Each structure stands twice: as C-alpha cells, then as structure tokens.
Amino acid sequence: MVKIGDVNIGEFPLLLAPMEDVSDPPFRALCKAQGCDMMYTEFISVEGLIRDADKSVQKLDIYDYERPIGIQIFGAEHDSMMRAAEIVEEAKPEVLDINFGCPVKKVVCKMAGAGILQDIDRMVKLTDDVVKSTNLPVTVKTRLGWDDNTKYIEEVAERLQDVGIKALSIHGRTRKQMYKGEADWSLIGKIKENPRIHIPIFGNGDIDSPEKAKLYRERYGVDGIMIGRAAIGYPWIFREIKHYFATGELLPPPTVEERVAAARAHLEHSVSWKGAKLGILEMRRHYTNYFRGFRNIKEYRKRLVTEENPADLYAILDEIEAVYGNKEALV
Incomplete structure (x- = not known):
C-alpha cells in the first residue's frame, strides 16, 4: 500500500x-x-x-x-x-x-x-x-x-x-x-x-x-x-x-444518460456551492468535454454556454438526453 x-x-x-x-x-x-x-x-x-x-x-x-x-x-x-x-x-x-x-x-x-x-x-x-x-x-x-x-x-x-x-x-x-x-x-x-x-x-x-x-x-x-x-x-x-x-479490458465509454446525469449533478452542485451566477459561469468550461463526440452538438453547446437561468440549462440537458439517447446520434 x-x-x-x-x-x-x-x-x-x-x-x-x-x-x-x-x-x-x-x-x-x-x-x-x-x-x-x-x-x-x-x-x-x-x-x-x-x-x-x-x-x-x-x-x-x-x-x-x-x-x-x-x-x-x-x-x-x-x-x-x-x-x-x-x-x-x-x-x-x-x-x-x-x-x-x-x-x-x-x-x-x-x-x-x-x-x-x-x-x-x-x-x-x-x-x-x-x-x-x-x-x-x-x-x-x-x-x-x-x-x-x-x-x-x-x-x-x-x-x-x-x-x-x-x-x-x-x-x-x-x-x-x-x-x-x-x-x-x-x-x-x-x-x-x-x-x-x-x-x-x-x-x-x-x-x-x-x-x-x-x-x-x-x-x-x-x-x-x-x-x-x-x-x-x-x-x-x-x-x-x-x-x-x-x-486488461477497456470499459465502454459512458452512455449519453451518464454524461447528462454527470453534467446535471455538476451544475446543481456548482450552483449550490458558488451561487447561481458564478456556478453557471464556471460550469461552462466543462460542457465541451461532457459532450465531446456528439454529432451536431454545436448548437446545444452554444446554448449551454450562453444561458444564465438554471432551469433553462436543465431543460437543455434534458433535450440533449432525449435527442442523443441512442448510439446512432454519436460520432
């Protein structure tokens, strides 16, 4: 040890x-x-x-x-x-x-x-x-x-x-x-x-x-x-x-549901710990990586890094899960 x-x-x-x-x-x-x-x-x-x-x-x-x-x-x-x-x-x-x-x-x-x-x-x-x-x-x-x-x-x-x-x-x-x-x-x-x-x-x-x-x-x-x-x-x-x-085996990558759940939990905790304004602002650096490899994700990512209301951000994450919730949506 x-x-x-x-x-x-x-x-x-x-x-x-x-x-x-x-x-x-x-x-x-x-x-x-x-x-x-x-x-x-x-x-x-x-x-x-x-x-x-x-x-x-x-x-x-x-x-x-x-x-x-x-x-x-x-x-x-x-x-x-x-x-x-x-x-x-x-x-x-x-x-x-x-x-x-x-x-x-x-x-x-x-x-x-x-x-x-x-x-x-x-x-x-x-x-x-x-x-x-x-x-x-x-x-x-x-x-x-x-x-x-x-x-x-x-x-x-x-x-x-x-x-x-x-x-x-x-x-x-x-x-x-x-x-x-x-x-x-x-x-x-x-x-x-x-x-x-x-x-x-x-x-x-x-x-x-x-x-x-x-x-x-x-x-x-x-x-x-x-x-x-x-x-x-x-x-x-x-x-x-x-x-x-x-x-010696590679795990499959996280599912769409896991990625969205992590982004949501991260956002919730960030807002709770730092307050809405700073929590939302500092969360923006993470979205690109949470959803890297998603086909045509650019428009959603743009909304995630410009939206300032927590409820609207959660709604966008729900949209992402609904749209990309099948493997065909991934690159």
Missing part, C-alpha cells in the same frame, strides 16, 4: 491534480464517485489566506466523502507560508501540498509556483519552514525544472525528501514548456530508481487513456499517477483506468 505519512491511499493510487477553477468540490465529487483515490483542492494563495480573502478561504471547504484530501497552497514568502500552513491545519485535511509547479505568469513573476524553480535553495528552505510549521504530512507538486538547461529535479527530490516531505508529484515538463509538447517522464523514472528515495513519487502529464496509464506505470515504476486535464468533463477516466489495470 502507498502511504503519505500515515495516510493510506491505496495500492496504486490515481490522484486528481489540483487545477485552478476546476478542482472545486462539485468537480471533486464526480471524480471521487468514479474511483479517484486522492484529490487536491484548487491551489490557494497564502497571501489570500492570511488576509482572510473570501475566495481563498472558500477553497478550504472540504467534505468527509472526499477524504483523503490535500489542500494545496502557493506563495513565496516564508512567514506567509508558515502562517498559511497553520490555517490549513485547522481545516483538517489529510495532507498539505505545496505548489511549486504552476507556470502561469502572474504566479511565476512573484517567485511562487514554478517561479521558485529558478532558486532551488529558496525552494528547499521554504519547504523546510512549512514542514516545521504543521503536524500535517507535507507533499510537493513541481516540474522538471525551469527550462531544458535547469532540469534539477533529481537533486530537488533528494533535498525535499531530506527536509521532510512525505510524497512528491512531478509534472514531466519544464516551466518554459507550459503545457506544450510531450511530457517527459524519463527523469521521473530515474528518481524512482534512486536508492536514496523512499517517499512515494507520483507522475503527472499526458495520461489520457487506460493504455497509457498502464504503459507509464510499468515503464517508469511510479507509485501512482496524477491526472489533470484528461479528467475535465470526463471523470470516468478513473474508473476506466482501474478497470483496465484489473482486467
């Missing part, structure tokens, strides 16, 4: 990557129902937390059915990170995760997220401070390096382990790559081969099918796989991978 500290997360855990404006409670509920073993919140600004900003504090919301769950924070100042760690501990997650991987410019320019990959000594000291500030097991998510010339992840893994982190998730790209090109897992595999490394190592990047998950599990020897973009609008990826691991 794989453990993060004393937290048991399964024999070969599938983890949901923390994604801003995606990995919220409504989305996490769907992923958990489809077999996700460990989930993380959206990343939370430590400056927002210590200033009690509404948006940051709301992201601390976690529910018993989500457990085990990690709350992820990002920041660059030692005092702020330590104070935020104390606030996170009060929310009682199983794990506190530090984001050292976000490539977005507004985060990087503050030397937070992947920005700190430009200063490994500072990255290690910041992690050490957080570890010493909390009783929660601390984990880190990061990238291979800042660019192709600074792929220091093997050194980083050892040094972060030495200051006390309990697991490391690695996205197989540099910050310069953003999300372009193919994720390179070869260095992740080398870390797993390092006899000094004893903490779980989770690979992240480009896992979008059961076959690829199995291939990368066997090729690189990771302790688990973290899935991000492939789960957006398609939480069934977790059950499909688990079924393939267990049987």
Whole structure:
C-alpha cells in the first residue's frame, strides 16, 4: 500500500491534480464517485489566506466523502507560508501540498509556483519552514525544472525528501514548456530508481487513456499517477483506468444518460456551492468535454454556454438526453 505519512491511499493510487477553477468540490465529487483515490483542492494563495480573502478561504471547504484530501497552497514568502500552513491545519485535511509547479505568469513573476524553480535553495528552505510549521504530512507538486538547461529535479527530490516531505508529484515538463509538447517522464523514472528515495513519487502529464496509464506505470515504476486535464468533463477516466489495470479490458465509454446525469449533478452542485451566477459561469468550461463526440452538438453547446437561468440549462440537458439517447446520434 502507498502511504503519505500515515495516510493510506491505496495500492496504486490515481490522484486528481489540483487545477485552478476546476478542482472545486462539485468537480471533486464526480471524480471521487468514479474511483479517484486522492484529490487536491484548487491551489490557494497564502497571501489570500492570511488576509482572510473570501475566495481563498472558500477553497478550504472540504467534505468527509472526499477524504483523503490535500489542500494545496502557493506563495513565496516564508512567514506567509508558515502562517498559511497553520490555517490549513485547522481545516483538517489529510495532507498539505505545496505548489511549486504552476507556470502561469502572474504566479511565476512573484517567485511562487514554478517561479521558485529558478532558486532551488529558496525552494528547499521554504519547504523546510512549512514542514516545521504543521503536524500535517507535507507533499510537493513541481516540474522538471525551469527550462531544458535547469532540469534539477533529481537533486530537488533528494533535498525535499531530506527536509521532510512525505510524497512528491512531478509534472514531466519544464516551466518554459507550459503545457506544450510531450511530457517527459524519463527523469521521473530515474528518481524512482534512486536508492536514496523512499517517499512515494507520483507522475503527472499526458495520461489520457487506460493504455497509457498502464504503459507509464510499468515503464517508469511510479507509485501512482496524477491526472489533470484528461479528467475535465470526463471523470470516468478513473474508473476506466482501474478497470483496465484489473482486467486488461477497456470499459465502454459512458452512455449519453451518464454524461447528462454527470453534467446535471455538476451544475446543481456548482450552483449550490458558488451561487447561481458564478456556478453557471464556471460550469461552462466543462460542457465541451461532457459532450465531446456528439454529432451536431454545436448548437446545444452554444446554448449551454450562453444561458444564465438554471432551469433553462436543465431543460437543455434534458433535450440533449432525449435527442442523443441512442448510439446512432454519436460520432
């Protein structure tokens, strides 16, 4: 069994990557129902937390059915990170995760997220401070390096382990790559081969099918796989991978009814948690993926991303189920 500290997360855990404006409670509920073993919140600004900003504090919301769950924070100042760690501990997650991987410019320019990959000594000291500030097991998510010339992840893994982190998730790209090109897992595999490394190592990047998950599990020897973009609008990826691991067989894709039911549940939970206006707005990014592959879906999708009334949105979803409720309607 794989453990993060004393937290048991399964024999070969599938983890949901923390994604801003995606990995919220409504989305996490769907992923958990489809077999996700460990989930993380959206990343939370430590400056927002210590200033009690509404948006940051709301992201601390976690529910018993989500457990085990990690709350992820990002920041660059030692005092702020330590104070935020104390606030996170009060929310009682199983794990506190530090984001050292976000490539977005507004985060990087503050030397937070992947920005700190430009200063490994500072990255290690910041992690050490957080570890010493909390009783929660601390984990880190990061990238291979800042660019192709600074792929220091093997050194980083050892040094972060030495200051006390309990697991490391690695996205197989540099910050310069953003999300372009193919994720390179070869260095992740080398870390797993390092006899000094004893903490779980989770690979992240480009896992979008059961076959690829199995291939990368066997090729690189990771302790688990973290899935991000492939789960957006398609939480069934977790059950499909688990079924393939267990049987070697591919599950059929979700039915039209399952897709509509998931979209409806997601919308209902989103509106309930965020309020109608924001819940409807942030739901719009998911519809394309829920109904990917549906023939002539463009007009329905246009209505879904422009309608502002919850009742009308539910009616559109009912229409989709009625029209596409036979396999001939799919591409």
